Amino acid sequence: MSTQPLIHRIATWWQPIDRLLDAAQPLGALLARLYIAQVFFLSGLTKIRDWDTTLLLFTEEYHVPLLPPAMAAVMGTVGELALPVLLVLGLAGRFSALGLSVVNVVAVLSLSEIAPAAFQQHLTWGALLAALALFGPGRWSLDHWLGGRLRS
Numbered sequence: 001m002s003t004q005p006l007i008h009r010i011a012t013w014w015q016p017i018d019r020l021l022d023a024a025q026p027l028g029a030l031l032a033r034l035y036i037a038q039v040f041f042l043s044g045l046t047k048i049r050d051w052d053t054t055l056l057l058f059t060e061e062y063h064v065p066l067l068p069p070a071m072a073a074v075m076g077t078v079g080e081l082a083l084p085v086l087l088v089l090g091l092a093g094r095f096s097a098l099g100l101s102v103v104n105v106v107a108v109l110s111l112s113e114i115a116p117a118a119f120q121q122h123l124t125w126g127a128l129l130a131a132l133a134l135f136g137p138g139r140w141s142l143d144h145w146l147g148g149r150l151r152s
Contacts, residue, residue, distance in 0.1 A: 029138025032128045033093070037084035039125060040100055044080030047073070062110040072110075079103045087132070090141020097132035104129060 047054040054073050058064065064072035079099055087096040108114060108122050137143050 026139040029132065029135070030090075030140045032132060033087050033090065033137060033141075036097075036100065036125060036128050036132070037088045040080045040103065041084040044077050044084075047077040047080065061112075062107075063112060064106055064110045076103060076106070087137070090137035090143050091146075093137025093141055093143045094133050097129045097137075101126060101129045101133065 054077065055070060058069040058073040058076075062069075062072070064076075067075070080103060083096045083099045083103070086092050087100065104122055104125050108119065114122075
């Protein structure tokens with residue numbers, strides 16, 4: 001009995017699913033970009049709403065390595081406000097995802113104690129950011145649109 005017919009049947013069965021998943025990629029990338037951007041942008045807005053508290057937190061609670069607390073507060077806040085905008089637009093999408101990955105890792109490392117649920121959230125965000133950095137922001141992005149324009 002030859003395995004060729006079985007392999008052919010599996011390939012025939014899988015092709016429509018494969019095409020459907022390929023078609024869903026741009027939407028999946030966009031949804032990931034929107035979700036991650038919202039999380040970090042809202043965090044940045046919280047920081048600028050009460051800057052005195054933000055500075056106090058970076059001085060007392062967050063222990064960002066190698067940076068003075070005020071500089072860490074400014075850099076973290078700017079990153080949380082600027083990079084999500086780029087990520088939503090899909091402009092410099094991989095750069096934005098990598099930048100937010102740094103913010104995410106520093107947040108985990110700088111907290112002396114992190115609740116298990118919060119740690120799980122950071123892992124989820126990290127996985128989504130890694131996927132966006134590795135595979136790019138998708139076809140529904142300015143990167144893709146500009147890339148096509150530049151190649152034309």
